């Protein structure tokens with residue numbers, strides 16, 4: 001059995017799982033959050049219990065230390081489960097990385113070089129890698145890139161219509177993100193449908209805090225809504241998604257806001273948060289239900305954007321076998337699923353109101369049995385996919 005520690009470092013938190021890959025057994029999982037705030041929070045879950053701690057966690061290195069202490073105090077022992085690898089989620093791999101890669105100094109330089117393209121994510125990913133190298137100097141570290149699955153995008157999908165020479169020099173093109181999730185979910189959907197992935201045309205809606213859509217043709221990503229950075233596309237918790245770039249010129253001229261402020265505005269103060277004051281979908285729904293007009297509009301904008309992408313990608317694919325919902329909102333938000341696909345029955349897309357309310361951790365249909373296009377909920381498992389790819393990278 002091969003045990004892999006999977007580390008998913010976010011900007012202010014990280015999640016981890018200790019996974020026995022062949023059996024898909026999760027030996028432990030946890031979360032270290034509110035890194036850099038006055039008081040941090042950690043949770044460690046094993047097969048025998050759950051432990052929580054409130055402690056200041058100044059940075060990701062300290063957060064990694066909190067995780068190691070949890071393993072020491074509550075198990076399972078990392079000596080008894082020697083690690084085959086530590087698998088790291090790395091958000092931006094640029095054009096260079098097509099698959100999971102064993103981390104060398106050169107790979108780290110490349111990840112650092114891409115920080116300017118993913119300022120919320122790559123610096124945190126790198127800190128996680130360095131903390132893991134220090135804690136486990138003899139264990140191979142593997143980077144699994146969010147961008148890798150989208151290396152199959154055709155030029156028509158990844159090219160921005162701007163000066164080609166400048167774009168090339170500055171690495172400006174669309175890369176796409178959440179690839180580990182889109183890949184895992186496509187495979188799991190094919191398995192659930194009992195059909196070869198090679199034959200299927202799918203639209204995957206990854207609706208988490210960050211959110212993106214992917215058109216998957218025969219198992220390959222052919223179009224996706226995030227672009228050069230994870231800012232483009234859908235409305236997200238705090239990110240605007242698509243916006244006319246001239247808004248930025250206008251704000252700069254009118255208010256004097258500089259690039260740092262504009263970056264902060266679109267990445268951290270927009271999306272659901274900017275529209276309603278709430279970045280978490282559950283809070284937006286609660287406020288809308290209580291009659292808050294701003295929250296109701298935020299929901300409408302969110303759903304309108306998804307519906308537009310579904311129509312767009314259906315047209316790009318020319319045929320559609322299934323639409324697949326995944327991630328926090330996609331897996332747990334029946335109202336969002338129904339709202340996003342409302343009015344599409346002429347396209348063969350409908351959601352069954354009873355099936356849509358079923359709560360389950362397993363893949364399931366939410367479309368009526370007679371629907372030409374299947375609509376599914378398939379829970380994502382980025383950690384298992386990272387563990388599988390990490391094992392393949394160190395074995396191959």
Ligand SMILES: Nc1ncnc2c1ncn2[C@@H]1O[C@H](COP(=O)(O)OP(=O)(O)O)[C@@H](O)[C@H]1O
Pocket residue numbers: 207208209210237279280281282283327328329332333334
């Ligand atoms: N029952 C639910 N109904 C609607 N939204 C939910 C529900 N449970 C979780 N969510 C939403 O899922 C989002 C987080 O998704 P997740 O995939 O965990 O995000 P990330 O991994 O990007 O941090 C939050 O906006 C949260 O409100």
Ligand SMILES: CC(=O)OP(=O)(O)O
Pocket residue numbers: 010091146177178208209210211230
């Ligand atoms: C790439 C990205 O947006 O990731 P997340 O959803 O974890 O923020």
Ligand SMILES: [Mg+2]
Pocket residue numbers: 208209210327
């Ligand atoms: Mg996520």
